[in-house]
Amino acid sequence: MAIDDASRLPPNQHWAAPGKWPMVGEVAPRADQTPWKLTIRGLVESASSWTLEDLRSLPQKEVTLDLHCVTRWSLKDATFRGVDLSTLLDHCRPTAAAIFASFVSRSERRHSSSLPLAEAVALRALVALDFADRPLTTAHGGPLRLMVPGKYLYKSVKWVETIELLAEDRLGHWEATAGYHNGADPWREERYIAADLSRFDVAKLLSSRNFAGLNLLSIVAASLPLANLNAADALLRNADFQKADLRGAVFDRANLTNARFVGANVRDASFRDADVEGADFCAADLRGADFRGASLIAATFIGADHARAANMDATTKFTRPSLENLTPSQREFVERSATIE
Ligand SMILES: Nc1nc2c(c(=O)[nH]1)N[C@H]1C(S)=C(S)[C@@H](COP(=O)(O)O)O[C@H]1N2
Numbered sequence: 532m533a534i535d536d537a538s539r540l541p542p543n544q545h546w547a548a549p550g551k552w553p554m555v556g557e558v559a560p561r562a563d564q565t566p567w568k569l570t571i572r573g574l575v576e577s578a579s580s581w582t583l584e585d586l587r588s589l590p591q592k593e594v595t596l597d598l599h600c601v602t603r604w605s606l607k608d609a610t611f612r613g614v615d616l617s618t619l620l621d622h623c624r625p626t627a628a629a630i631f632a633s634f635v636s637r638s639e640r641r642h643s644s645s646l647p648l649a650e651a652v653a654l655r656a657l658v659a660l661d662f663a664d665r666p667l668t669t670a671h672g673g674p675l676r677l678m679v680p681g682k683y684l685y686k687s688v689k690w691v692e693t694i695e696l697l698a699e700d701r702l703g704h705w706e707a708t709a710g711y712h713n714g715a716d717p718w719r720e721e722r723y724i725a726a727d728l729s730r731f732d733v734a735k736l737l738s739s740r741n742f743a744g745l746n747l748l749s750i751v752a753a754s755l756p757l758a759n760l761n762a763a764d765a766l767l768r769n770a771d772f773q774k775a776d777l778r779g780a781v782f783d784r785a786n787l788t789n790a791r792f793v794g795a796n797v798r799d800a801s802f803r804d805a806d807v808e809g810a811d812f813c814a815a816d817l818r819g820a821d822f823r824g825a826s827l828i829a830a831t832f833i834g835a836d837h838a839r840a841a842n843m844d845a846t847t848k849f850t851r852p853s854l855e856n857l858t859p860s861q862r863e864f865v866e867r868s869a870t871i872e
C-alpha cells in the first residue's frame with residue numbers, strides 16, 4: 532500500500548530527519564530513589580498503583596504513530612509498546628462524575644497535562660514503556676510516559692506517575708502558563724490560545740494580565756486564572772472565557788462580540804460601554820459586574836427553560852437603554868435580578 536506522506540502531515544508541520552527524535556521541555560525526572568509506581572486516583576471506585584513489573588505483566592499493546600510537536604516537527608512511524616490506559620481504567624472503575632484526567636509527572640515542577648477522559652480513551656492513549664523495541668530512554672520520558680495519538684506531543688506527559696480523575700478540568704503546565712491550546716488537535720492547528728501570537732508572546736500576556744488595546748480575536752482562555760485582567764479597549768471577538776477566573780477584570784469599551792463567559796467567575800468585572808453583542812453569560816457569576824452603557828444585542832444571561840441562569844443581584848448594574856436590545860425573556864430576567872439605572 533502506498534502511503535502518501537504529505538497527507539499524513541498536519542498543516543505547517545515538517546518531517547524531522549529520519550531516526551532523529553528531538554527533545555522538548557524537561558530532560559530528566561525528579562531525583563527520587565523510591566521505586567517507580569503509577570497511581571490512578573481521584574474519582575474512581577478503587578484507586579490503584581502498579582510497579583513497572585506489574586505493568587509489564589499486563590497485556591502489552593503495540594502502537595505505531597506519527598508524533599507531532601507544536602514546535603512544527605513531526606516524526607514518522609514511531610513504535611511504542613505499553614499498556615492501554617483503558618486497561619488500567621477498567622481496573623479502577625471511574626465513577627460517573629469522572630470527566631477529566633490530569634496526568635502528572637515525577638518531575639521537579641510536577642509537570643502535567645490533561646484530557647477529557649472520554650477523549651483519552653477514544654484516542655487509545657497508551658502508558659508506554661518501550662520505544663522501538665527498547666525501554667524508553669530517560670530523556671524521552673522513561674521508564675514510563677503517556678503517549679496520546681492524535682494530539683500535539685505536549686499532551687504526552689513524560690515520567691507519568693499519577694493519573695487523577697476529576698469532575699472539572701485542571702489545566703496542564705504549558706496550557707496554564709505558556710498559552711498552549713487545551714485542545715491540541717494538530718489537524719486544526721490548535722497550537723496556542725491566540726492563533727496569531729507566538730508562545731512567548733502569549734506567555735507574557737498571561738503573566739502580565741494585560742490585554743489592553745490588543746487584537747486577540749478568538750483567543751481561547753477557558754478556565755484560565757485571569758483575575759484583575761486589564762482588557763480595556765481590547766478586540767476580543769469570539770473569545771472563549773468559559774469557566775475562567777475573571778474577578779475584577781476590566782473590559783471597558785472592549786469588543787466582546789460572541790464571546791463566551793459560560794460558567795466564568797466575573798464578579799466585580801467592568802464592561803462599561805463594551806460591545807457584548809451575542810455574548811453568552813449563562814451560569815456566570817456576575818455579582819458586582821458593571822454593564823452600564825454596554826451594547827447587549829442578542830446577549831444571553833439565562834438559557835432556554837430558564838436553566839443555567841447567570842448569578843446576578845442588586846450589585847449587578849445595567850443602564851436602561853442597553854436593555855432595549857435584549858430579547859423579551861432575557862430582558863425580563865435582567866430586570867428582575869439586577870439594578871437598572
Ligand atoms: N514531564 C514532562 N513531560 C513533557 C514535557 C515536559 O516538559 N515535562 N514536555 C512536553 C512537550 S511540550 C513535548 S513536545 C514532549 C516532548 O517529548 P520528547 O522530549 O520525548 O520529544 O513532551 C511533553 N511532555
Ligand SMILES: [Mo]
Binds near residue numbers: 555601684685
Ligand atoms: Mo512541545
